[in-house]
Amino acid sequence: MIRPIALVALLAGPAAAEMVVVPARTLPPRTMIGPEDLLLRDLDALGAVIDPARIIGLETRVALYAGRPVRPGDVGPPATVGRNAILPLIYEAAGLRIVTEGRALDRAGPGDLIRVMNLASRATVTARIGPDGMAHVSR
Known part of the structure; x- marks a missing residue:
C-alpha cells in the first residue's frame, strides 16, 4: 500500500x-x-x-x-484574403445558392472565420474562407 x-x-x-x-x-x-x-x-x-x-x-x-x-x-496558413478585399460571398443551404459581393473586414487564410460586409445590404456576416478564396456563410 x-x-x-x-x-x-x-x-x-x-x-x-x-x-x-x-x-x-x-x-x-x-x-x-x-x-x-x-x-x-x-x-x-x-x-x-x-x-x-x-x-x-x-x-x-x-x-x-x-x-x-x-x-x-x-x-x-498564409493569408489569401486581405483586409478590405472584395470577394464572392456565398450562402448555400437545402439546394439554394446565393452569391453576392462582400468586403473582407479582416485578413484571413483558408479555413479562417472572418467578418464580411455584404455590399448589397451592408449587413455584416461571419464567413469561412475556402481554399478558393471565397467567403462561405453558414447558418
Whole structure:
C-alpha cells in the first residue's frame, strides 16, 4: 500500500523537459516562417510545437519572440484574403445558392472565420474562407 505522503513525493518529482520549437529571432506578425527562423530548445513548455516541419511555410499570427516557445495558435496558413478585399460571398443551404459581393473586414487564410460586409445590404456576416478564396456563410 502506498502512503499518501509517498505518492505526493512521486508526483512532485522533476518534470522532464522536451525539445520545443522557438524562433531564432523575433518574428513580427504576418511573417512567413522558413527553416532558418526556427531552433529547437530543451524547455518545459506544455502545448508548444515540437516539430519544426509542421510550421515551416505558415504565417505568424502574432509576434513571436526569440527563444520563447511557439504555440500552435501563434501560426496559421498564409493569408489569401486581405483586409478590405472584395470577394464572392456565398450562402448555400437545402439546394439554394446565393452569391453576392462582400468586403473582407479582416485578413484571413483558408479555413479562417472572418467578418464580411455584404455590399448589397451592408449587413455584416461571419464567413469561412475556402481554399478558393471565397467567403462561405453558414447558418
